Amino acid sequence: MGVKKFIxxxxxxxxxxxxxxxGKKKSLKTLLQKLKKRRVQILSELEFETNQExxxxxxxxLSLITFHIKKGKEKLNELKNx
Amino acid sequence: MSKNIFLPLVLIGLGYSxxxxxxxxxxxxxxxxxxxxxxxxxxxxxSFTGGMLDTILKKSTDKLYKSIGFGILSTSIMQSSxxxxxxxISFLGAGLLGLSQAIGIIxxxxxxxxxxxxxxxxxxxxxxxxxxxxxxxVFGIIFIFQKTTSLKGIGYILTGLGFLxxxxxxxxxxxxxxxxxxxxxxxxxxxxxxxxxxxFIGIFATVVMQSSHATLVLIITALAxxxxxxxxxxxxxxxxxxGTTITAIIGAMSSNIEGKRLAAAHLIFNLVTGFIxxxxxxxxxxxxxxAAIKFGIVNDxxxxxxxxxxxxxxxxxxxxxxxxxxxxxxxxxxxxxxKPTGDEIDFDEVKYLNNSVLEFPDTAMAAIIRETKxxxxxxxxxxxxxxxxxxxxxxxxxNLEEVIKExxxxxxxxxxxxxxxxxxxxxxxxxxxSAKAQSNMDAAYIEELYNLKLANRNLVEAVKNTKHLQxxxxxxxxxxxxxxxxxxxxxxxxxxxxxxxINIIATTDEEDVTLLLLSKVRLHAxxxxxVANGALDNLIRNRLITNEMATSLMNDSVYAYNIxxxxxxxxxILFIDKHSDLNKFHDELTIKQNxxxxxxxxxx
Numbered sequence: 001m002g003v004k005k006f007i008x009x010x011x012x013x014x015x016x017x018x019x020x021x022x023g024k025k026k027s028l029k030t031l032l033q034k035l036k037k038r039r040v041q042i043l044s045e046l047e048f049e050t051n052q053e054x055x056x057x058x059x060x061x062l063s064l065i066t067f068h069i070k071k072g073k074e075k076l077n078e079l080k081n082x
Numbered sequence: 083m084s085k086n087i088f089l090p091l092v093l094i095g096l097g098y099s100x101x102x103x104x105x106x107x108x109x110x111x112x113x114x115x116x117x118x119x120x121x122x123x124x125x126x127x128x129s130f131t132g133g134m135l136d137t138i139l140k141k142s143t144d145k146l147y148k149s150i151g152f153g154i155l156s157t158s159i160m161q162s163s164x165x166x167x168x169x170x171i172s173f174l175g176a177g178l179l180g181l182s183q184a185i186g187i188i189x190x191x192x193x194x195x196x197x198x199x200x201x202x203x204x205x206x207x208x209x210x211x212x213x214x215x216x217x218x219x220v221f222g223i224i225f226i227f228q229k230t231t232s233l234k235g236i237g238y239i240l241t242g243l244g245f246l247x248x249x250x251x252x253x254x255x256x257x258x259x260x261x262x263x264x265x266x267x268x269x270x271x272x273x274x275x276x277x278x279x280x281x282f283i284g285i286f287a288t289v290v291m292q293s294s295h296a297t298l299v300l301i302i303t304a305l306a307x308x309x310x311x312x313x314x315x316x317x318x319x320x321x322x323x324x325g326t327t328i329t330a331i332i333g334a335m336s337s338n339i340e341g342k343r344l345a346a347a348h349l350i351f352n353l354v355t356g357f358i359x360x361x362x363x364x365x366x367x368x369x370x371x372x373a374a375i376k377f378g379i380v381n382d383x384x385x386x387x388x389x390x391x392x393x394x395x396x397x398x399x400x401x402x403x404x405x406x407x408x409x410x411x412x413x414x415x416x417x418x419x420x421k422p423t424g425d426e427i428d429f430d431e432v433k434y435l436n437n438s439v440l441e442f443p444d445t446a447m448a449a450i451i452r453e454t455k456x457x458x459x460x461x462x463x464x465x466x467x468x469x470x471x472x473x474x475x476x477x478x479x480x481n482l483e484e485v486i487k488e489x490x491x492x493x494x495x496x497x498x499x500x501x502x503x504x505x506x507x508x509x510x511x512x513x514x515x516s517a518k519a520q521s522n523m524d525a526a527y528i529e530e531l532y533n534l535k536l537a538n539r540n541l542v543e544a545v546k547n548t549k550h551l552q553x554x555x556x557x558x559x560x561x562x563x564x565x566x567x568x569x570x571x572x573x574x575x576x577x578x579x580x581x582x583x584i585n586i587i588a589t590t591d592e593e594d595v596t597l598l599l600l601s602k603v604r605l606h607a608x609x610x611x612x613v614a615n616g617a618l619d620n621l622i623r624n625r626l627i628t629n630e631m632a633t634s635l636m637n638d639s640v641y642a643y644n645i646x647x648x649x650x651x652x653x654x655i656l657f658i659d660k661h662s663d664l665n666k667f668h669d670e671l672t673i674k675q676n677x678x679x680x681x682x683x684x685x686x
Contacts, residue, residue: 024666027663027666027667028663028666028667030663031593031594031663031664031667031671034592034593034594035594035597037594038594038595038598060602060605060681061598061602063681063684064598064601064602064605064673064681065594065598067601067673067677067681068597068598068601068671068673071670071671072667072670072671074670075667075670075671
């Protein structure tokens with residue numbers, strides 16, 4: 001058995017074949033969690049803000065964070081399907 | 083002239099000595115092989131310093147006891163306090179370590195080097211280590227011919243150890259044979275006079291060989307062969323300890339002020355330790371005898387007693403100096419300083435780029451990153467003051483409209499002068515240094531370096547755009563036409579908001595904040611582009627501003643847009659940690675121009 005084949009069989013038996021992919025998914029999930037937390041925070045800020053100008057700025061932040069969460073979810077699905 | 087004569091004289095002298103004495107030739111060959119082994123060992127360990135260096139250093143040197151422990155461990159493994167000193171100077175020069183942490187490592191390295199004396203005294207002389215050397219050399223060379231860097235590294239380490247063993251073997255044999263012809267011990271000198279004379283010989287030998295380890299092995303082998311007295315061997319060991327600082331001093335010559343301070347700390351520490359050892363030599367010898375009895379070492383086993391002495395006097399030095407580390411740092415910071423230029427605006431110079439950090443790709447990269455951050459600091463200051471903002475107010479939570487009303491100075495600063503003093507030189511040095519560092523780097527590092535060079539260029543261009551913008555800001559900020567005044571007020575407001583966001587990105591550890599603010603910066607750049615948002619058309623159509631004002635406004639809007647984009651591009655490179663989750667998905671998550679248009683359209 002060649003060295004490459006041996007390493008491959010060890011990785012397979014330890015269920016570590018997709019090690020890199022698993023790590024990527026985990027990183028993305030962590031980042032998505034942080035973004036979702038921030039979104040909740042922005043939503044609560046918007047709820048209590050009465051100044052229209054500031055409300056507009058918060059809404060802008062909300063649309064940006066929603067955009068990033070959407071992009072993150074798309075990437076996660078892509079990783080799950082690969 | 084003297085330099086040109088010195089080398090041939092030494093070579094002729096050595097050649098004559100080899101011809102006269104075969105034993106001296108054997109000892110000298112032993113030393114040469116030993117030193118070559120150390121070079122090979124250093125080369126091997128350098129192969130393993132890449133990648134995790136930054137993380138390991140941060141974790142293992144954040145407290146003094148950890149720094150000392152790191153010094154002990156690394157020197158014990160690498161068997162070279164010189165390599166650890168040079169590495170430490172390199173890390174310090176790159177800003178990866180603070181001075182007190184670096185001093186801790188050097189103290190530890192002094193203790194770690196005593197393990198070498200123990201190994202040689204306990205095993206090197208009793209076991210036939212030359213028989214281990216041969217297979218090591220064979221395996222080592224086979225590994226060196228492999229393509230993988232780690233295998234090559236192992237190869238160099240094995241070859242290095244092989245040569246070290248072989249060197250010790252030749253020195254031992256040489257002294258044994260020497261015994262039959264010349265008795266060097268007849269030249270021994272007793273008392274304090276002997277202590278000083280042999281300490282200086284120890285210093286000289288170490289300065290010549292550039293390795294206290296080699297000197298110590300030479301002392302132990304000579305002592306084992308009875309060629310030097312025990313007392314004189316102790317003095318030689320003290321001298322070797324002082325002489326080893328020469329490596330750090332040479333290393334620090336090409337380093338920045340921090341490296342020079344460390345070399346001075348090393349010299350002070352080893353001099354103090356050496357003096358203490360000489361003054362209390364008889365008390366320490368008593369302690370050695372006591373320890374030898376406790377460890378079951380026979381009274382005439384002088385080589386092991388020398389190892390005990392070496393450990394005790396280095397440990398004593400560390401114990402005595404630990405309470406004075408902060409005083410030592412303060413003293414060095416006060417006495418070793420960079421010279422002020424005396425100019426109205428001080429010429430700022432590079433802080434982290436020096437030849438000592440070029441030794442390793444990791445330290446070179448760390449130094450370039452830190453220097454780019456230094457350039458960013460200067461850029462931030464120039465843009466703030468160039469637009470007449472108070473930096474301290476801008477980075478506070480103060481309302482931005484109030485920030486821009488509170489002026490930094492009555493007259494706008496001369497950006498060109500600040501550029502010449504605080505940007506141009508540093509930028510040039512970074513580009514020059516990057517070219518040098520690149521020759522030592524692999525593809526991944528080169529790509530990172532390319533991005534860093536782009537970040538530097540972005541910073542420089544942001545300053546240049548600010549310079550162009552400043553002219554009309556000065557002109558129109560107090561203009562009687564309220565419409566043009568308002569437009570320039572809005573440009574300043576939008577740039578103040580940009581600078582505040584960039585500053586948050588530079589200082590936050592929160593990845594979501596970084597991502598959000600980077601998108602916000604890009605969105606605002608587009609939103610405030612008066613050419614794109616139609617505001618300029620409106621002003622012209624309604625004849626609210628003159629044609630000259632319109633042209634200026636159009637150009638300045640482009641400058642403001644450029645500043646925003648240049649700083650955002652720079653922040654993406656410089657402030658997203660390469661090990662972070664965000665960095666892995668930055669391309670997928672980051673906002674693109676069409677996304678911005680979409681968001682802005684929805685708002686409308």
